[in-house]
Amino acid sequence: MLWRLIRTHLGPYAGAVAAILTLQLVSTATTLYLPSLNGQIIDDGVALGDTGEIMRLGAIMLAVSLVNILSTVAIARQASATSAGMASDLRREVFGRVTSFSAQEVSRFGAPTLISRNTNDVQQVQLVVNMGLMFMMSIPIMMIGGIFMALREDVGLSWLVAVSVPLLGIIVGSIVVKMLPWFRRMQESVDAVNRILREQITGIRVVRAFVREDVEEKRFDDANTTYTGTAVAVGKLFSSVFPLVMFVFNLASVAVWWFGAKRVDAGQMEVGAVTAFMQYLMQILMSVMFATMMSMMIPRASVSAGRITEVLQTPSSVIDTPDAPGLEDGRLPVRFDMVDFSYPGAEQPVLHDITFQANPGQTTAIIGSTGSGKTTLVDLIPRLYDVTDGSVRIGDRDVREVPLEDLWRHLGLVPQRPFLFSGTVASNLRYGDEEATDEQLWEALRIAQAEDFVSAMPGGLDAPISQGGTNVSGGQRQRLAIARALVRRPAVYLFDDAFSALDVATDARLRAALRPHTRDATVIIVAQRVSSIMHADQIIVLDDGRVVGIGGHEQLLASCPTYAEIVASQALTEEAA
Missing domain, CATH: 1.20.1560.10 (ABC transporter type 1, transmembrane domain)
Incomplete structure (x- = not known):
């Protein structure tokens, strides 16, 4: 050898x-x-x-x-x-x-x-x-x-x-x-x-x-x-x-x-x-x-x-199709068709029979208890993993039939644990778009409610960021990661519990600022707090890897016991606080 x-x-x-x-x-x-x-x-x-x-x-x-x-x-x-x-x-x-x-x-x-x-x-x-x-x-x-x-x-x-x-x-x-x-x-x-x-x-x-x-x-x-x-x-x-x-x-x-x-x-x-x-x-x-x-x-x-x-010699379980035609630019719905997913060696699937569609111009929220499979579901869209059964489609194409580079070009992902690279604020934001101007960076920062603290940093856009973003707080790190996704202006936004470190007021201001910016995009939000997603156009409720409810906030309160239980438990927590 x-x-x-x-x-x-x-x-x-x-x-x-x-x-x-x-x-x-x-x-x-x-x-x-x-x-x-x-x-x-x-x-x-x-x-x-x-x-x-x-x-x-x-x-x-x-x-x-x-x-x-x-x-x-x-x-x-x-x-x-x-x-x-x-x-x-x-x-x-x-x-x-x-x-x-x-x-x-x-x-x-x-x-x-x-x-x-x-x-x-x-x-x-x-x-x-x-x-x-x-x-x-x-x-x-x-x-x-x-x-x-x-x-x-x-x-x-x-x-x-x-x-x-x-x-x-x-x-x-x-x-x-x-x-x-x-x-x-x-x-x-x-x-x-x-x-x-x-x-x-x-x-x-x-x-x-x-x-x-x-x-x-x-x-x-x-x-x-x-x-x-x-x-x-x-x-x-x-x-x-x-x-x-x-x-x-x-x-x-x-x-x-x-x-x-x-x-x-x-x-x-x-x-x-x-x-x-x-x-x-x-x-x-x-x-x-x-x-x-x-x-x-x-x-x-x-x-x-x-x-x-x-x-x-270890092949990736995610196989690229570089010669396949790319996605058309524009409005792209995301659809899950009877999706199952199991981690290698696991006894039980993490996701079972997941079927729903997230449409452009709408916000689709995903909520559920810890371990219900929310992050895994979102990870299937950019093909961090591939489905075990069924299909995930973007536009009219199975994501497995889209060249990876082209697929990622149409997605803006803010992961559950946002990571910043050593460099500057500007160099991190330009991961979304290398050609972005300073004006575009400041616009993304304003929408992400990060303009104030970046302006206060020595150097502004040129302020240094340490590896992993350890020289900024968790909430600041999340807002910079959101701004990075906004700089790209993708057709599909994936926010995986991206507002968890924000206070309620900042969360509300950010969501209000996002609406006009993402009005033509497909927005998928994974959240733990009901207050972050109660105004979403569509809420997907997961329980033990299965969809147990789809609808609006009021509809789910009346028809989905799991959702009602989550709302009630968070209301009790807020009252106790």
Whole structure:
């Protein structure tokens, strides 16, 4: 899976990879030639006292070294640029896939693991690619070429190569095998740390309100301890590699000098040949060590590649139809025809046999007890989820047959928990329309009853907004989200409990200001307060995922016990207050 992922995403960099491989050939060839030159200087120059030969061979050696240095530097620069480019493409592809997910896939993976897969996991793959590009060809050539050159110097010492290379491979290979399961645990523990940290940062107010700092600290400490223990276990195994490698290196060096000296004394070798043989043996062992280091990185990268591939190969449950004709601009009714919806793995459907129509120029309100399926029903219109049975239609088209971009272009959604992005008031409002003028933004703010507090903010439209809108109150955040939807001027407005943080007076002013602005649009409002929707043209009453009443306020009071019960309970609450 790792190699398939790398091969696919290195395709656009084929030219750069070819250049790197060519440079590796040059670098490896010069590296293999240098010990032979060194041996010739000792045997043909120093031993014979031939200064001219020493100068000649020295000049060649200097030139070869310069070529080696330049090619090595070029390899490092090109490999870093190529691996970074590939990682950038991979992150972009993962991000694109995640943004195509429906709410169902996002919930299944979870935000923390999606973040770590697009950062930490991609980084692990990038590291392996970088190392591979730097040593992919040089390692096997160095090993094979080093053995050939060493035997060329002296066959009698070849048994040292036959003993030291397998010994080093067996030692390091056994450690790599032990490290493999630990790498998967490490990536999973990174996910756990990210998940808990994200929960604690997002829910810091709840943590403090319930004085649960100690409990949350213990949760984080447990996850952090697990990650630390895994990292320490990997570190211990990793740290044992180098002492063992150095032991083999030193043992091989002693053996070469010991047995080489005997062969020199017997007249079977020259001193320069022993020196060259020694250097070739070190090059061979270094190649084995680098190969082993890469093999140690590959298991973790393989785990990361599997996690990345899982994201890339997960299809969205919401399938786009980009080639289908778009919706016509203008007045668009929304109709639910015998709609059922079940969450994956749920025993019972959340929505049963939902049938109603919301018409342009009218306000359709949806009310019901907590858990009755109000938000789920609204989420089916922009296809955050797809229906299990039946159909949701906008205009005369099933929403599943409309290109997603075109569908969203006709919708203005204010979610139950409005989210603002880091930037300014203006940049957040222009999510609705990038070309909106300042005058259009102020008009939307006036309708959303947000003009006063935005005018009072330093910079007005240019006032900074922190991530999530944490530097404004809940009511201000809701009004900015409503203004963002108004800037778009869509054919269908979806307000999912969008007035819950507003006081009754502000709620009333906002609804009054909305009427002329949305007179040609289809407006669907999910609300908890009866006072927010009692003047709606049509009220849909949900109970346990079923429609139990459709009509106006007075009609439902008389004909729908569930609605009457909701009205009565809220009246009692207001009297008690």
